[in-house]
Amino acid sequence: MRAILKDIITGALNDAIAEGLLKSTVDLSVILERPKRDKFGDFSTNLAMLLTKSEGRAPRMIAEDLIKGITASDLVERCEVAGPGFINIFLKRSYWLSTLAEILKKGEGYGNITAGGNKPVQVEFVSANPTGPLHIGHGRGAAVGDALANILKAAGFDVTKEYYINDAGRQVQNLGESIGLRIKELAGEEVEFGDNHYKGDYIIDIAKEYIAVCGTDEATTEDYKNFAIKAMLGRIEKDLVDFGIVFDQWFSERSLCDGDKDQVGATIAELTEKGLAFDKDGAKWMRTTDFGDDKDRVLIKADGERTYFASDIAYHRGKIRRGFTKIINVWGADHHGYEPRIRALFRAFGHDDEMLRVVFIQLVALLRDGEPVAMGKRSGEFVTLRQVMDEVGTDACRFFFLMRKPDAQLDFDLELAKKQASDNPVFYVQYAHARIHSIARLAKEKGIELPDTIDVATLVGLELGEEMALIKHLAAFEDVIEKSAQLMEPHKVTFYIQELAGLYHPYYNRQRVVTDDKAQTIARLLLCRAVAQVIRRGLALLGVSAPESM
RNA sequence: GCGCCAGUAGCUCAGUUGGAUAGAGCAACUGCCUUCUAAGCAGUGGGCCGGGGGUUCGAAUCCCUCCUGGCGCACCA
Numbered sequence: 271m272r273a274i275l276k277d278i279i280t281g282a283l284n285d286a287i288a289e290g291l292l293k294s295t296v297d298l299s300v301i302l303e304r305p306k307r308d309k310f311g312d313f314s315t316n317l318a319m320l321l322t323k324s325e326g327r328a329p330r331m332i333a334e335d336l337i338k339g340i341t342a343s344d345l346v347e348r349c350e351v352a353g354p355g356f357i358n359i360f361l362k363r364s365y366w367l368s369t370l371a372e373i374l375k376k377g378e379g380y381g382n383i384t385a386g387g388n389k390p391v392q393v394e395f396v397s398a399n400p401t402g403p404l405h406i407g408h409g410r411g412a413a414v415g416d417a418l419a420n421i422l423k424a425a426g427f428d429v430t431k432e433y434y435i436n437d438a439g440r441q442v443q444n445l446g447e448s449i450g451l452r453i454k455e456l457a458g459e460e461v462e463f464g465d466n467h468y469k470g471d472y473i474i475d476i477a478k479e480y481i482a483v484c485g486t487d488e489a490t491t492e493d494y495k496n497f498a499i500k501a502m503l504g505r506i507e508k509d510l511v512d513f514g515i516v517f518d519q520w521f522s523e524r525s526l527c528d529g530d531k532d533q534v535g536a537t538i539a540e541l542t543e544k545g546l547a548f549d550k551d552g553a554k555w556m557r558t559t560d561f562g563d564d565k566d567r568v569l570i571k572a573d574g575e576r577t578y579f580a581s582d583i584a585y586h587r588g589k590i591r592r593g594f595t596k597i598i599n600v601w602g603a604d605h606h607g608y609e610p611r612i613r614a615l616f617r618a619f620g621h622d623d624e625m626l627r628v629v630f631i632q633l634v635a636l637l638r639d640g641e642p643v644a645m646g647k648r649s650g651e652f653v654t655l656r657q658v659m660d661e662v663g664t665d666a667c668r669f670f671f672l673m674r675k676p677d678a679q680l681d682f683d684l685e686l687a688k689k690q691a692s693d694n695p696v697f698y699v700q701y702a703h704a705r706i707h708s709i710a711r712l713a714k715e716k717g718i719e720l721p722d723t724i725d726v727a728t729l730v731g732l733e734l735g736e737e738m739a740l741i742k743h744l745a746a747f748e749d750v751i752e753k754s755a756q757l758m759e760p761h762k763v764t765f766y767i768q769e770l771a772g773l774y775h776p777y778y779n780r781q782r783v784v785t786d787d788k789a790q791t792i793a794r795l796l797l798c799r800a801v802a803q804v805i806r807r808g809l810a811l812l813g814v815s816a817p818e819s820m
Numbered sequence: 821g822c823g824c825c826a827g828u829a830g831c832u833c834a835g836u837u838g839g840a841u842a843g844a845g846c847a848a849c850u851g852c853c854u855u856c857u858a859a860g861c862a863g864u865g866g867g868c869c870g871g872g873g874g875u876u877c878g879a880a881u882c883c884c885u886c887c888u889g890g891c892g893c894a895c896c897a
């Protein structure tokens with residue numbers, strides 16, 4: 271739709287130039303916006319104001335020369351110059367009705383656009399260490415990552431969702447040791463835990479599982495570690511599945527340094543060859559400062575052990591090699607200091623680091639009736655995703671995680687999320703959907719049949735201002751998806767469907783859909799169907815269900 | 821000290837290639853159920869867009885500076 275309008279305006283511009291009214295040949299990309307006020311039209315452009323410099327004339331005069339060509343289009347009802355030189359465009363009602371017909375025709379596919387050009391994109395998210403259960407911070411990352419993946423898919427990208435498993439290195443070593451200690455303890459031995467050991471109850475559970483499966487024979491920390499990683503990942507995957515998230519790929523860090531195909535070693539060797547790695551103080555470093563980092567980074571420590579960063583350069587190198595043209599990492603905001611070195615890696619290997627996009631997830635502050643849940647601002651770290659999910663349900667949980675832009679701290683009120691009233695946004699939106707289905711059921715009972723083919727004539731019964739407002743909002747859905755994908759901000763979809771529900775409820779309250787006026791009833795039923803369809807699709811992008819009755 | 825993110829209505833937040841009178845939800849107050857779900861709707865009040873400079877026809881938006889808050893500055897992951 272936007273494209274059609276741009277064509278109209280560009281056409282008007284060219285006409286004006288051809289007639290000698292304008293002289294500018296500057297290639298301006300036409301900026302179209304949806305004005306805040308109805309009286310400013312369905313769309314407006316500031317093109318004339320942008321041309322003042324090159325034309326050397328007042329913007330309103332330039333605008334006058336442009337509106338002739340715009341008005342000539344048969345989609346345009348009228349077109350006027352306003353304010354400092356805006357061109358406000360009003361489209362014909364028939365245009366909007368045909369748009370609604372189009373939306374209905376596309377059905378569930380409405381919302382799919384081609385902006386992504388089918389380019390392969392990877393979204394890596396959650397990637398929590400398999401050393402403990404997912405907490406609500408991970409949950410927010412999971413909700414954002416998954417919604418982002420859905421939105422990018424709708425925007426026409428070829429998306430792969432990936433979880434990076436940190437199954438190598440110190441942390442999982444600590445995990446193995448922790449299990450070993452608990453097993454000894456269970457056997458009645460006196461044990462002492464170190465600061466680095468995991469002491470949660472889940473460790474005891476896994477220790478018991480180990481005994482049940484493998485017996486009490488002497489075993490190595492390596493055995494415990496491998497068992498525990500598997501057990502933890504099983505729990506994490508279960509949490510995620512129950513949260514509605516299924517990954518395309520689980521990528522093991524360990525697989526990057528498996529003996530014969532040691533990609534970490536190979537990547538380090540390559541950096542050394544390029545002169546980008548050097549030895550200092552008994553350690554091997556990467557010269558990340560050459561690529562914008564504020565200090566160089568250690569790859570291999572003086573004790574011979576590799577750093578996490580060493581694995582990560584091999585991992586990201588691999589992402590590029592796997593052919594992804596856009597690489598998205600969803601990280602906790604506390605990792606933002608890590609971004610420059612990863613960016614450095616892209617540039618070190620001659621890639622445009624623009625292909626990397628890191629989405630940072632801010633903390634979640636859990637509240638109950640407005641009061642902080644646990645002491646301390648990091649309460650989110652101590653509450654598991656499972657607890658919250660079980661308490662408020664996955665729908666409310668996911669919706670709440672997506673109500674704010676990822677990089678803004680989020681207040682999550684558990685009582686509000688459970689509340690079945692209009693001040694709970696998730697219920698507000700779902701309720702609009704359920705109401706429409708309720709009407710549809712009534713219509714069906716009354717034997718009202720909807721036509722198979724829908725055109726403008728079918729919809730002429732829609733003539734109220736609030737009906738046009740609904741249609742125009744429906745028509746904006748694809749723009750929202752494009753923008754949301756482009757900026758990697760799923761909350762735009764959340765806001766959009768809240769607005770849509772906010773337009774629908776008053777309409778429902780004021781107007782009756784099923785009446786004795788057959789033609790009007792059918793038109794209104796179709797409008798309702800379109801609203802339900804878009805709400806359902808929007809909720810689906812967020813990973814939230816759309817119940818047909820509540 | 822340096823870096824990143826933020827500061828918009830009482831609260832939580834939208835507002836992103838600079839646009840017209842800065843928006844929404846909640847909370848508060850006042851109304852609305854013989855009618856498709858009142859789990860809803862209508863109305864009212866509410867703002868030096870953190871402060872100060874600058875850029876220009878125009879700034880919440882861009883630049884500089886200061887203040888405040890969060891986070892990060894490992895041979896941890």
